Amino acid sequence: MARTETVTVLFSDVVGSTELASRLGHDAYEVLRQEHFAAMLLDRNARGDHQRAAELITAALAETEQLDMPAEAAKLQRLRERLS
Numbered sequence: 001m002a003r004t005e006t007v008t009v010l011f012s013d014v015v016g017s018t019e020l021a022s023r024l025g026h027d028a029y030e031v032l033r034q035e036h037f038a039a040m041l042l043d044r045n046a047r048g049d050h051q052r053a054a055e056l057i058t059a060a061l062a063e064t065e066q067l068d069m070p071a072e073a074a075k076l077q078r079l080r081e082r083l084s
Helices: 017-024 026-044 049-067 070-081
Strands: none
Touching (some): 017 026, 026 049, 026 070
16 A cells, blocks of 8 residues: 655745845845745744754854844844744
8 A cells, every 4th residue: 555645845936036146146145045944944843944944044144244234133033033
């Protein structure tokens, strides 16, 4: 008998992402992308999502310091608070 499983697939399309990346530059855009995916993972809350979200948040926070992005750092800190 075939085994049946339920899986979750999450797809996200950021409208205008190519133009946004061009305007912001690769590194700043990467911070926004990591923030976006961390938020989605926290909302989905499947096994392993919180760990992966924490990794993305940590990487993005390091970038915000180098790129002087205090507003994004504040958003990432709020996401980090959701981990606990």
